[in-house]
Amino acid sequence: MKLKILVTAGDGIGPEVTNEAVAVLKEIAAQGGHDFSFDEKRIGGVAIVQDGTPLPKDTLDAALASDAVLLGAVGGNEFNSLAPDKRPEAGLLQIRAALGGFANLRPCFSFKELTVNSPLRPEIVEGTDIMFVRELLGGLYFGKPREWNKEKGESWNTMRYTREEVARVARIAFKLAQGRRKKLTSVDKANVLEVSQLWRATVIEVAAEFPDVTLEHQYVDAMAIHIMNRPRDFDVVVTENLFGDILTDESGVITGSLGMLPSATIGGKVNLYEPVHGSAPDIAGKGLANPLGAILTAALILRHSGGLEAEAALVEASVRKVLEQGFRTPDLARGNKDGLTVLSTKQMGAKVRETVKEQLSAVSH
Numbered sequence: 001m002k003l004k005i006l007v008t009a010g011d012g013i014g015p016e017v018t019n020e021a022v023a024v025l026k027e028i029a030a031q032g033g034h035d036f037s038f039d040e041k042r043i044g045g046v047a048i049v050q051d052g053t054p055l056p057k058d059t060l061d062a063a064l065a066s067d068a069v070l071l072g073a074v075g076g077n078e079f080n081s082l083a084p085d086k087r088p089e090a091g092l093l094q095i096r097a098a099l100g101g102f103a104n105l106r107p108c109f110s111f112k113e114l115t116v117n118s119p120l121r122p123e124i125v126e127g128t129d130i131m132f133v134r135e136l137l138g139g140l141y142f143g144k145p146r147e148w149n150k151e152k153g154e155s156w157n158t159m160r161y162t163r164e165e166v167a168r169v170a171r172i173a174f175k176l177a178q179g180r181r182k183k184l185t186s187v188d189k190a191n192v193l194e195v196s197q198l199w200r201a202t203v204i205e206v207a208a209e210f211p212d213v214t215l216e217h218q219y220v221d222a223m224a225i226h227i228m229n230r231p232r233d234f235d236v237v238v239t240e241n242l243f244g245d246i247l248t249d250e251s252g253v254i255t256g257s258l259g260m261l262p263s264a265t266i267g268g269k270v271n272l273y274e275p276v277h278g279s280a281p282d283i284a285g286k287g288l289a290n291p292l293g294a295i296l297t298a299a300l301i302l303r304h305s306g307g308l309e310a311e312a313a314l315v316e317a318s319v320r321k322v323l324e325q326g327f328r329t330p331d332l333a334r335g336n337k338d339g340l341t342v343l344s345t346k347q348m349g350a351k352v353r354e355t356v357k358e359q360l361s362a363v364s365h
């Protein structure tokens with residue numbers, strides 16, 4: 001398998017976690033005889049400082065010419081006073097729009113060993129397996145008009161969706177549900193917002209194409225508590241951009257850390273892969289970051305861009321195994337540390353790689 005991967009590590013812990021994800025991909029390539037190539041380009045704060053823009057043209061060109069883009073994270077406190085269109089985050093939104101992926105898959109599954117790490121009771125989170133499908137190119141993030149009118153002391157953003165934008169992401173969610181437990185929950189605010197009424201009506205229309213999938217609707221405020229009270233009840237969850245942003249960070253409570261969550265954005269010209277977490281300025285540069293979300297994101301590259309399902313599953317199994325053996329990054333070792341070994345970002349990456357290697361040789365012998 002040949003894959004041309006562009007790595008845009010970005011800011012804060014972005015480079016720390018993507019290094020470990022790339023190293024895992026290199027291990028898979030070396031053992032399996034795959035031809036994976038890696039190019040690196042700047043995005044976010046580091047690009048603002050060096051190139052004067054959060055998304056330099058050569059980064060965008062390289063992204064469009066690649067088979068997959070792996071992004072670390074962007075953002076830093078030193079950019080907080082900039083207008084939204086000048087900030088590191090603008091680079092991320094621009095690359096998302098240019099690559100065209102509109103369905104951001106954010107799987108949230110509980111690892112048995114980490115159930116004690118969740119502030120929720122283990123019997124609530126154990127066995128949770130949710131696939132969030134966050135619409136990524138519409139809603140408040142991209143709707144116009146948008147402005148902060150300082151003279152008037154007034155500002156506005158626009159939550160806008162077309163029927164086609166809702167239908168295409170709904171189709172992806174229904175298809176995913178068909179391959180899973182055949183249940184789809186659509187999340188909106190149709191009791192208040194016209195845009196949510198269009199969302200709901202469109203999802204209901206699309207449902208006719210998927211009679212084997214059970215569809216339910218939830219309001220986003222209620223959904224925020226349902227995923228805490230009864231996360232196992234949900235299979236695929238589809239929602240608009242901002243609701244999906246918020247609900248997926250919340251789902252980090254289920255996995256025990258935001259640092260465990262991966263994502264893949266599909267449906268456009270080039271798939272974009274990024275862990276759900278941000279640049280974590282509070283722990284950047286200290287070797288404290290959990291690289292497992294980024295490594296699980298590498299597994300999604302294997303699955304969705306490489307068609308390498310067995311290898312993707314093997315990386316996921318290796319993460320599970322490392323956790324079973326008691327290895328933890330600091331975010332996963334709060335409270336009782338008996339029987340646990342706390343590792344740095346690099347040490348955790350090395351453990352996963354070692355396990356990947358062992359599992360691959362077990363498969364081939």
Ligand code: NAD
Nearest residue numbers: 073074075076258259276277278279280282283289290331
């Ligand atoms: P954050 O996700 O960076 O951090 C939230 C909390 O989770 C912090 O306490 C952090 O230390 C912890 N955390 C996050 N990832 C972790 C990991 N892998 N291991 C251990 N702990 C981890 O969110 P924030 O602090 O609100 O945002 C910081 C910056 O990141 C902002 O500029 C924001 O815009 C940006 N951001 C970028 C992305 C992205 O690039 N995809 C996503 C979210 C936030």
Ligand code: IPM
Nearest residue numbers: 074075089092093245276278
């Ligand atoms: C995420 C982030 C981004 C988003 C920001 C940094 C633009 O929070 O990927 O979840 O809101 O989409």
Ligand code: MN
Nearest residue numbers: 245246249276
């Ligand atoms: Mn977010």
